[in-house]
Each structure stands twice: as structure tokens, then as C-alpha cells.
Amino acid sequence: MAATIRFKLNGRPVSLEARPEQLLLWALRGELGLTGTKYGCGVGICGACTVLVDGRATRSCLTRLGDLEQREVVTIEGLARGERLHPLQQAFIEHGALQCGYCTPGMLMSAQAVLLAAPHPSREAIAAALDQQLCRCGAHQRILAAVEAVARGVDAPHE
16 A cells, blocks of 8 residues: 655655555656666665665665655765766766776765765775675776775765
8 A cells, every 4th residue: 555655865855655665776766767776686785776875875675665754865866966976976987986887876875875984984994885786897996996085085975
């Protein structure tokens, strides 16, 4: 049975008529038209669907809409401010930290969660946090370099 589910999405209030058990990934991509969050494995392993829920990296393919009531969700579309890229997005470009780009939204969201939790993490902490994000292109060293560059140059990443 459908219910009204209210949460904040990329800084704006959202009200959806949906089944509470519907997965966030499909609501984002279908009802809300935010296709930056990718479907990968569907079982929470690959990380392509990662978003932030209350500042924490969360697999949207496992997150039920009913669990989001009054919470805050940020997707890849919510990182940039208008035409101005988020520092992580800019660093990924500058460091060539993407190839096919499929894992990139999830990598960026997981990296943002790391920086929100600890603005100046060590390389080891960054690697550990991104360890569950799968990238078949082999851009891991460039991804780590990009996140490290932001960690060295930005005191508080914007949400």
C-alpha cells in the first residue's frame, strides 16, 4: 500500500506517494529523474548506487523509502552547486580518476562521506573507506590521489 514519504533530497523537501518497501535507487531513477545514481549489482556489493543519507555513504539499492522519513539524502546531482563543480568532482577530472565513469558517482559519494566524517583523512583511511567501491577500469590510484588532494586543500567540503 502506498504512503506519503517525506525526506530532504539534495537540500530540498520531497514528498513521494510510494510503497515504503520500494527501494531508493528506483525512486531516484524513475519517479525523481535523477539518473546519476547507477544500478550495478542490486545487492549492495559494487557501490555504484551509493548516495549519502544523513552524511553517511549508503547503498540506495538496499535502502527502503520507508526508512528515509525525515532524513536527508544527497545524490551525485546534489554535489555540484549550479555550474560550479564540487571540489571532489574537479579533483577527479584533474587527476584522471575516471575512465568509463560508471562507478564514479558512487566513488564520489563515498569519498564525500569520508571527508565529511574526517576532513583530513590519511591515505589509508581513504583507501579503507573506498575499498567496497568496485572499479573495473583500474583507476584506484588516481581516485586515491584525487581524494587526497581535496583532503589537503579543503577544510570542510560542502554538502
